[in-house]
Amino acid sequence: xxxxxxxxxxxxxxxxxxxxxxxxxxxxxxxxxxxxxxxxxxxxxxxxxxxxxxxxxxxxxxxxxxxxxxxxxxxxxxxxxxxxxxxxxxxxxxxxxxxxxxxxxxxxxxxxxxxxxxxxxxxxxxxxxxxxxxxxxxxxxxxxxxxxxxxxxxxxxxxxxxxxxxxxxxxxxxxxxxxxxxxxxxxxxxxxxxxxxxxxxxxxxxxxxxxxxxxxxxxxxxxxxxxxxxxxxxxxxxxxxxxxxxxxxxxxxxxxxxxxxxxxxxxxxxxxxxxxxxxxxxxxxxxxxxxxxxxxxxxxxxxxxxxxxxxxxxxxxxxxxxxxxxxxxxxxxxxxxxxxxxxxxxxxxxxxxxxxxxxxxxxxxxxxxxxxxxxxxxxxxxxxxxxxxxxxxxxxxxxxxxxxxxxxxxxxxxxxxxxxxxxxxxxxxxxxxxxxxxxxxxxxxxxxxxxxxxxxxxxxxxxxxxxxxxxxxxxxxxxxxxxxxxxxxxxxxxxxxxxxxxxxxxxxxxxxxxxxxxxxxxxxxxxxxxxxxxxxxxxxxxxxxxxxxxxxxxxxxxxxxxxxxxxxxxxxxxxxxxxxxxxxxxxxxxxxxxxxxxxxxxxxxxxxxxxxxxxxxxxxxxxxxxxxxxxxxxxxxxxxxxxxxxxxxxxxxxxxxxxxxxxxxxxxxxxxxxxxxxxxxxxxxxxxxxxxxxxxxxxxxxxxxxxxx
Numbered sequence: 103x104x105x106x107x108x109x110x111x112x113x114x115x116x117x118x119x120x121x122x123x124x125x126x127x128x129x130x131x132x133x134x135x136x137x138x139x140x141x142x143x144x145x146x147x148x149x150x151x152x153x154x155x156x157x158x159x160x161x162x163x164x165x166x167x168x169x170x171x172x173x174x175x176x177x178x179x180x181x182x183x184x185x186x187x188x189x190x191x192x193x194x195x196x197x198x199x200x201x202x203x204x205x206x207x208x209x210x211x212x213x214x215x216x217x218x219x220x221x222x223x224x225x226x227x228x229x230x231x232x233x234x235x236x237x238x239x240x241x242x243x244x245x246x247x248x249x250x251x252x253x254x255x256x257x258x259x260x261x262x263x264x265x266x267x268x269x270x271x272x273x274x275x276x277x278x279x280x281x282x283x284x285x286x287x288x289x290x291x292x293x294x295x296x297x298x299x300x301x302x303x304x305x306x307x308x309x310x311x312x313x314x315x316x317x318x319x320x321x322x323x324x325x326x327x328x329x330x331x332x333x334x335x336x337x338x339x340x341x342x343x344x345x346x347x348x349x350x351x352x353x354x355x356x357x358x359x360x361x362x363x364x365x366x367x368x369x370x371x372x373x374x375x376x377x378x379x380x381x382x383x384x385x386x387x388x389x390x391x392x393x394x395x396x397x398x399x400x401x402x403x404x405x406x407x408x409x410x411x412x413x414x415x416x417x418x419x420x421x422x423x424x425x426x427x428x429x430x431x432x433x434x435x436x437x438x439x440x441x442x443x444x445x446x447x448x449x450x451x452x453x454x455x456x457x458x459x460x461x462x463x464x465x466x467x468x469x470x471x472x473x474x475x476x477x478x479x480x481x482x483x484x485x486x487x488x489x490x491x492x493x494x495x496x497x498x499x500x501x502x503x504x505x506x507x508x509x510x511x512x513x514x515x516x517x518x519x520x521x522x523x524x525x526x527x528x529x530x531x532x533x534x535x536x537x538x539x540x541x542x543x544x545x546x547x548x549x550x551x552x553x554x555x556x557x558x559x560x561x562x563x564x565x566x567x568x569x570x571x572x573x574x575x576x577x578x579x580x581x582x583x584x585x586x587x588x589x590x591x592x593x594x595x596x597x598x599x600x601x602x603x604x605x606x607x608x609x610x611x612x613x614x615x616x617x618x619x620x621x622x623x624x625x626x627x628x629x630x631x632x633x634x635x636x637x638x639x640x641x642x643x644x645x646x647x648x649x650x651x652x653x654x655x656x657x658x659x660x661x662x663x664x665x666x667x668x669x670x671x672x673x674x675x676x677x678x679x680x681x682x683x684x685x686x687x688x689x690x691x692x693x694x695x696x697x698x699x700x701x702x703x704x705x706x707x708x709x710x711x712x713x714x715x716x717x718x719x720x721x722x723x724x725x726x727x728x729x730x731x732x733x734x735x736x737x738x739x740x741x742x743x744x745x746x747x748x749x750x751x752x753x754x755x756x757x758x759x760x761x762x763x764x765x766x767x768x769x770x771x772x773x774x775x776x777x778x779x780x781x782x783x784x785x786x787x788x789x790x791x792x793x794x795x796x797x798x799x800x801x802x803x804x805x806x807x808x809x810x811x
Contacts, residue, residue, distance in 0.1 A: 109195055110159045120146030124156050133599040134574065135581035136638050140658050142702035150578055166197055173200065177207045198279075198384075202272040215266035218259030221250050227263035230368075231354070233361040257364060264354075264365060265372030269380065274350055278373075278381045281346055282339075286315040286385060290326045290335045303801070305329040315339055315389055320396035321753050323389060324559035331562075339382050339389070347373050394563040396752060401568070402575045404556035404750050407786035409579040411542040412722035414502070417473040420466065421536025423506070423528060424478055424486035426450050432463065433532040434470040438589055439540055441522065442470055444529050449489045450482055460493060467495050475499055476539035478506035478531075484732050484760055500724055502539050505748070505787075508546070508553040509534045517548050517593060539722075543583055547576055548593045556749050556786065580642075582718060584656060587625075587643040588618040600638020605631050619645055622653045644715050651680055655714035657707055664694050665707060680711050725789050727760030734761045734797065737804065741794040742811065746787060750780050757792055757806055765804030767792060772808055 107122035114121070123144040127137050134157065138150040145153065170191055177183040187203070194200045210216075218224075226245050235241050242253040242260070250256050268274050292309035296302045302309075308326050329335035347370050354369050355362050416437040423431040429448040436442055443466065447459035466472065477486050483503060490501050512518050513530035522530050537545040551572040552560050560568060580597040587609070590598075595606035605628070612628045613619065622640050625631055631639075641658035648654055652662055668689055669679045679685055691704040728743050730736065745757035748764055755772065756764040773783050784790065796805035 106160055106163050109163060110156055113159060114152070114155055116148070116152065116156075117146050120144075120148055121156055124148060124153055125160055128157055128160065131634060131638075133577070133581075133638055135578060135642065136599045139581070139656070139706075140641060140660075140703070142706075143698070143700040147702050154574060163195065166195055166200065169197070169200065170194070173204045173207075176209070177204070180207060182207055199272070202270075202275050205270045213266060214259075214262040218262045221245075221248060221259055223250070223256060223259040224263055226256055227260040227267070230257075230260050230361050230364055231264060233356055233359065233365060235361050236359070238361050238364060261364060261368035261371065264368035265376060268350065268354065268369050268372035269376035273353060274372075274377060275381065277349055277353070278346060278377060279384075281349065282341055282381055282385050283316065285345075286339050286341045287312055288315045288318050288323070288326070288337065288339050288389070290329065290337045292335060293333060296334050299334075301332065302334045305334050308335055315385065318389065318393075319753065320393040320400075321559065321751060323393035324397060324562045327390060327393075328559065328562050339385050343374070343378065346378070350377075391564070394567060397559050397563050398568050398571050400750065400752055401551075401556065401560055402571050403781055404786055405551050405554065405572060405575050406579055407750075408554060408556055409543045409546055409576065410583070410719050411787050412720045413541045413543070413717070414474055414500075414539050414722050415541075417540065418471050419536045419540055420463075420470075420472045420475045421532045421534075421539070422475065422477045422486060422490070423509070423532040423535055424480065424482035426482050426485075427452060428528075429453065430459075430482070430486055431528040431532040432466065433529060433536055434466055434472060435533065435536045435540070436470075439533075439537045439544075441525075441529075441533055444525070444532065446528075450485050456489070459489070463490070464493055464495060467493070467499060472499060474539060475501045476504045476536045477501065478509065478535045479503050479758065480506050481762075484727065487726075488729070502722070502724060503746075504535050504538050506531070506535055507556075508549040509538075511553040512545075512549045515548070543579060543719075544591065544594050547580065547597060548591070551576065584642055584644045584715065584717075587622075587645050588613065598639050598642050600635045605635060605639075621645065621648055621650060622659055646715070651677055651714060655710045657710050657714075661699065661703065661707055664699060664704070665711070668694065680714055683712075686711055723789065731760060734763055734799065734802065734804065737761065737794050737797050739794050739796065743792055743794065745790055745792050745806075747784055747790060748786075750784065750786060752780070755780050755784055757790065759792065759804075759806075761804075763802055763804060765792065765794070765806040767806045767808055771795065771806070774809055 104122050104125060107118055107125055110116070110125075111118040111121045123146075124137060127141055127144065132141070134150055134153045137145060137153050138148065142148075148156075174183065174188060174191055177187065191200065191203055194203065218227075223245055226242060229235055229241060230238060238257065239253050242256040245256040246252055250259065289312040290308045292302065292305070297309065305325065308322075308329055311326070326335055326337045330337045350369050350373055351366055355366050418437055419435045421433045421435065425431070429446040430450075431446055432444065433441060434443040445462065445466075447462055448455045449459035450456075475490055477483055477490065487501065487503060493499075509531045510527070512534045513527040518527075518530040518534075522533070534545055546554060552568070577597045577599070580594065581599050585594055585598055592603075592606045592610045595601055595609055596603050598606070601609070608629050608631065609625070619625070622643060622645065625636055625640065625643070637660070641656055644655070645653040650662070652665060657665060665676055665679070669676045672679060672685045672688065674682070674685055686708065689708070691701065691708060694704055695701065725746060726744070731741070731743060743759045745759040745765070747755050748758045749756040752769075754766050754768040756766055758764050769777055769780055772780060777783055790808060791811045792806040792808055793811060794804065795807045798804075
C-alpha cells in the first residue's frame with residue numbers, strides 16, 4: 103500500500119483505498135473537478151473538497167520526502183549518519199520533528215559553541231553535564247592552553263557548548279513548544295512616534311493589545327501583522343521565561359553543587375540566547391500560517407459565492423457606469439454580450455441635462471430592445487437608479503444594481519484591450535458591468551480575484567497559497583456550472599478541466615475558422631487537443647441545440663453508450679428518454695452496473711436526463727434600497743433598512759445599505775441563536791433586512807444587527 107495514501111487516510115480520516123486511487127488519478131494528470139464528477143467509483147464518492155485536501159497533503163508529503171533525502175545526504179557526507187538516526191529520519195513525516203533531528207548537523211555560521219569545540223573544550227562540557235566534579239574550576243585548569251587563557255574562559259566555553267546542546271535538543275524544543283502552545287501571549291504596542299498619525303487610526307484597537315496566542319483570531323493576527331509591516335505597531339509573542347527555564351533546568355540539572363550551578367547558568371543562557379528566539383520565530387510563522395489559512399478559506403468561500411451568483415441569462419442588457427461630473431457611460435449589449443452602442447449622458451449635477459439624458463436612454467431602450475439595465479454600485483449609483491426608475495419605456499425593463507469591484511481593473515487590462523482595442527476604459531468598464539448581470543461567472547474570471555473586493559486581508563497572506571486556492575475555486579465553479587462551447591471566451595475556457603490557456607486559444611481559433619461546434623466529438627479536431635485533454639474537458643462543455651442532446655448535458659461521452667442502451671431497452675430514442683419522465687421512471691439502473699460504472703455515476707446520469715444542461719445557480723432578484731436614506735447622515739439608531747451582503751468574514755458580514763459605506767453585522771448579531779460560521783446563516787449578495795445599532799461618524803463606521811428581524 104502506498105505510504106502516502108496510508109498517512110493521508112489517517113490524517114483526513116478517509117478510506118485508504120479511495121485515497122490511493124485518488125493519488126493515482128492525480129498522478130495521471132486528472133483534474134479535481136473531473137475526478138469528483140466522473141470517477142466516483144474509484145474514489146469512493148469523495149467530493150471536491152476532500153480530493154483537494156488529498157492533493158494538498160500529497161504535495162506536502164512529497165516535499166517532506168525531498169527534504170529527508172537532502173538531510174540524509176548532508177549528515178552522511180559529515181560521516182555522522184548512524185543507522186538509528188537514518189531510521190528515525192526515514193520514519194519521520196512531521197516537518198518540525200525532522201528539522202529538530204537535523205538541527206545538530208545543520209551547517210551554520212561559526213557559533214560560540216563551535217569556537218569552544220575547536221579549542222578542545224567539549225570534554226569539559228561533558229564533565230560539567232555529568233555533575234560529579236566537586237571542583238570544576240580546578241578541573242577546567244587542565245584545558246587552559248592556546249586561546250584559552252584561564253580556567254574561567256574554559257568554563258565559559260564549556261557553558262557555550264552546553265547552551266547550544268540545550269537549544270538543539272529535541273526534548274528541549276518539544277517541551278518549549280508544548281509550553282508555548284498553552285501559554286504564549288501575543289501583544290502589540292503602538293510605535294509612539296506614529297501614535298497620532300492619520301494612518302495609525304485604523305490600528306487604534308491594537309495600540310495596547312494582548313491576548314493568549316491560541317485564542318487570537320485570524321483577522322486580529324493579520325491586522326496586527328499589517329500594522330507591524332507599516333511601522334505602526336510592535337508585535338511580540340512571549341511567555342513566562344522563568345517557568346520555561348525552570349522546566350528546562352529539571353531536564354539537565356541533577357542535585358546541587360558547583361557543577362549543577364554552572365549547568366543551570368548554561369541552560370538559562372541557551373534558553374534566552376538561542377532557544378527562545380528560535381521557538382518564538384517558529385510560533386510567529388505558525389500563527390501567521392494558520393491566520394493565512396483561515397483568511398484564504400474566507401476569501402475562497404466568498405469568491406465561490408460571488409462566481410456562482412444568480413445570472414440574468416442571455417438577454418439584451420444596458421450597462422451604466424454612473425458618475426456625476428464625468429457623466430454616466432451607457433452601453434447597449436446584445437444577448438451574447440456583444441457591444442452594439444455606447445454614449446455618455448449627464449443627468450446629474452453639475453451638468454444636469456436630465457431631460458436630454460432621459461430621452462436618449464428611452465430611445466436606446468427602444469432601438470436595441472433592451473430587456474434589463476445593470477447599474478454599477480459606485481459613485482452616483484443611487485441617483486442613477488432613481489433616474490432609471492423614472493424612465494417612461496414602452497415595455498417592461500428590469501433594473502439591477504451590480505457590484506463594480508474590479509471593473510476598473512478589467513477595463514485597463516490586456517484582455518479588455520484585446521476585446522475593445524478602439525474603446526476607452528470607461529466604455530470597457532460599462533460593458534463589464536452589463537455582462538456581470540448576464541453571467542457573473544463568465545465576466546469575473548477575466549479579473550484577478552484579489553481585485554474583486556470580497557477578501558479579508560488578502561494582500562497580507564501568503565500570495566502563492568492564495569493564488570493556488572483561488573485558481574482551484576474558479577476552476578471548481580466554472581466546471582460546476584458548465585461552459586457553452588460556442589459562446590465561451592478564451593478566458594472562461596482556460597478554467598475548464600483539462601484545457602488551460604493554449605488549448606482555450608486553439609478552441610476559439612478553431613471556432614472562428616470553422617464556425618460553431620455541432621458536437622463534442624469535433625473537439626478532437628482542435629489542434630493539440632489529444633485524447634487525455636478530451637477526456638478531462640468534454641463533460642464540462644455544453645453545445646445547446648446539438649444533434650445529440652447529451653452534448654448539452656453533464657453526461658460524459660464515455661457514458662453515451664449506456665444512455666443509448668437505456669433508450670434501446672425502453673424502445674425509444676435518447677430524445678424521448680429525456681422528454682418522457684414515465685419512461686425514465688421505469689429504468690432500473692442496477693441493470694447497467696459494470697466493472698467501470700457503478701451506482702453513483704448512473705445516479706448522476708439519471709439526474710442529467712431529467713434536466714440536461716441545467717444551471718445550478720439560483721434565479722436573480724431585483725432589489726431596491728430605502729429611497730429616504732442616501733448618506734450616513736440620514737441614519738438614525740433603530741432604523742430598519744434593506745441591504746445586500748457584500749462581504750463575509752469570520753467575524754461578521756458587511757452590508758451595503760445604500761449610503762456609500764458598508765455597515766458591519768458582527769457575528770454575534772447575525773441571528774437569535776449562536777453562530778459559529780456566518781456562512782451557515784447568510785450568503786454573499788443575499789438581500790437582508792438590518793437594524794442600525796450604532797453609528798461612529800468620526801471613524802465612518804456603521805454597526806448593524808439582524809437579531810429579531
